[in-house]
Amino acid sequence: MQSKFVMSMSVAAFVAAAFAAPVSHAAPEKIIKVDGSSTVYPITEAVAEEYQKATKTKVTVGISGTGGGFKKFCRGETDISNASRPILQKEIDDCKANGVQFIELPIAFDALTVVINPKNEFAKTLSVAELKKMWEPAAQGKVKTWKQVNPAWPDQPLKLFGAGADSGTFDYFTEAIVGKAKSSRGDFTASEDDNVLVNGVAGDVNAIGYFGYAYYDENKDKLRAAAIVEKAGSPAVLPSRESIENGTYQPLGRPIFIYVNATAAAFKPHVKGFVDYYLTKSKPLIEEVKYVPLPQKDQDAVIKHWKELKPGTGFGGVAEVGVKVEDLLSRIK
Amino acid sequence: MTDQVKPQASVLANLDEVRAMIKRHKLNDSIFAIIGLVALMIGLLTLLTLFVDLVMDGYPRFNLDFMSEFPSRRAGSAGLLSAWVGSLLVLSVTFISAVPMGVGAGIYLEEYAPKNWFSDLIEINVTNLAGVPSIIYGLLALGLFVYILGLGQSIVTAGLTLGLLILPVVIVSTREAIRSIPVAIREAAYAVGATKWQVVSQHVVHYSFGGILTGVIIGMSRAIGETAPIITIGALTFIAFLPPSPVSAEPPYLNFDWLFSGFTVLPIQMFSWLSRPNPEFHINAAATGAIIIVVTLLMNGTAIWLRYNMRKKIKW
Helix, strand or coil, X not given: CHHHHHHHHHHHHHHHHHHHCCCCCCCXXXXXXXXXXXXXXXXXXXXXXXXXXXXCXXXXXXXXXXXXXXXHHHCCCXXXXXXXXXXXXXXXXXXXXXXXXXXXXXXXXXXXXXXXXXXXXXXXXXXXXXXXXXXXXXXXXXCXXXXXXXXXXXXXXXXEEEECCCCHHHHHHHHHHCCCCCCCCCCCEXXXXXXXXXXXXXXXXXXXXXXCHHHHHHCCCCCEECEXXXXXXXXXXXXXHHHHHCCCCCCCEEEEEEEEEHHHHHHCHHHHHHHHHHHHHCHHHHHHCCCEECCHHHHHHHHHHHHCCCCECCCCCCCCCCCCHHHHHHHCC | CHHHHHHHHHHHHHHHHHHHHHHHHHHHHHHHHHHHHHHHHHXXXXXXXXXXXXXXXXXXXXXXXXXXXXXXXXXXXXXXXXXXXXHHHHHHHHHHHXXXXXXXXXXXXXXXXXXCHHHHHHHHHHHHHHCCCHHHHHHHHHHHHHHHCCCCCCHHHHHHHHHHHHHHHHHHHHHHHHHCCCHHHHHHHHHCCCCHHHHHHHHHHHHHHHHHHHHHHHHHHHHHHCCHHHHHCCCCCEECCCCCCCECCCCCCECCHHHHXXXXXXXXXXXXXXXXXXXXXXXXXXXXXXXXXXHHHHHHHHHHHHHHHHHHHCCC
């Protein structure tokens, strides 16, 4: 027994040494690396699954949040970055510092959905001004009841549920509602996991929260989507495929993106093949995972943009709200 | 006569007192036993409820397809293949890296290290390391293995990270096991002229092997459920292929490419399914949770069984 033990120990030590030796990486295999937003993840995952079945090319998809994804992307660690908001100036600088150029491709629309408890009858429509009153940094510690937001509402506590600060959803919501990305009160229940928010709002009559449409769609029996009034006088609009396509769900209808490493796009045929597939075959997949595909005209424009391999962003480093896809693409010269 | 009766009465009275006391103490005993039982039951019932809940939620997914399919966007056809293969490979790296080091360190500290301030310092550090939150190991690994050593977000990185994580557990349990060997055994061995190495390898380690193994298995069963450090180093969420095979048909038969492959593991797969909007995926997550618990219980059970059997075999 003891000799066996000693032997197994020395074998183990030997194997450990063998492991330590080949620090040089194995020959680079053809793997397409994608990382980034959890909002875009379901679409990319679906495309990756189908593409892998069709071509046997290996694709990996991670979830690091839009910000986390860009960090890896700009270090050149990933080929494609999922993003639920446009790339920001700081990230553009990071990419530049590492010599990473990117091609910005809008791939679908999402409706950032403001949800309330189904038992809440008074806040079925919400104006952007009211949302701002709830969420702006000045509200911290002060706005604690629904009545404080709108005198017509009952004097009940206001329970807020929102996206965590690393998510593109948070950036976009604050930009659209408060007017400045990442500018929000801090005293609310924040989570990167949208199911936490779903359960929070479903379990509390006085709660209000926001997240991507897909989470609302899967939990329609537990939640009520609020209709959004963009400015005084404009109609209240519920999130839906139609209201997103015709552009009336403002300011919370948002395009979501993939960013492709321009060098990989030009020199790695498997990455190019994947993006080709993504842009031409994803429409039914996008619908299946409850997002809204781009209208055909925009889709064609995006494909043309991709074929020309034009690097750069149409946003100039700001999370601008309410831009039309065609305008966006034409800005990139 | 009266002289005889009197002391008897006093003895009897005394006896009643003693009986009352015994009764009181027995009551205390049983009160404590009940408190102990309740405490035990709270722990056991919580685990049982959790487990039954997971099994009931995950029941529809307990089939072979679930183990042999890759993850998918359709909950019904999604499976655990890449996750359990990933877990297995990561754990084997963990085993190979942590066990020799941990057992070696334990033996050294217990048998060889001189008792001075330096070994005291090491001892305090090892005990502290066992209490460091696992996310810290993840951050360390991200800096050290992923960026400085350039190992990437790979199986070898994850395996070494978990190896570090369970190292203190292995060291501490090795030392406990060695300490349980009676001094008389060592002295007897020395008395018949054994060298230190002979004493350590043929007696101390031999007799404490069961205890050491228990510590190793408990460490490994902790590693299998760890999520935080592996997420920190950037394990992938969707990975629908297996790492290159460690054995091949043509020479050199063994290859180590798999060490540098991307991967996912069981708890991460579960985590990712839980965060999906579609409740169908929560069934998959529950099934995965139940599987992780079963594997952990099996490993811990094996540890107990091994310890019992090895203890039985020892004849001093």
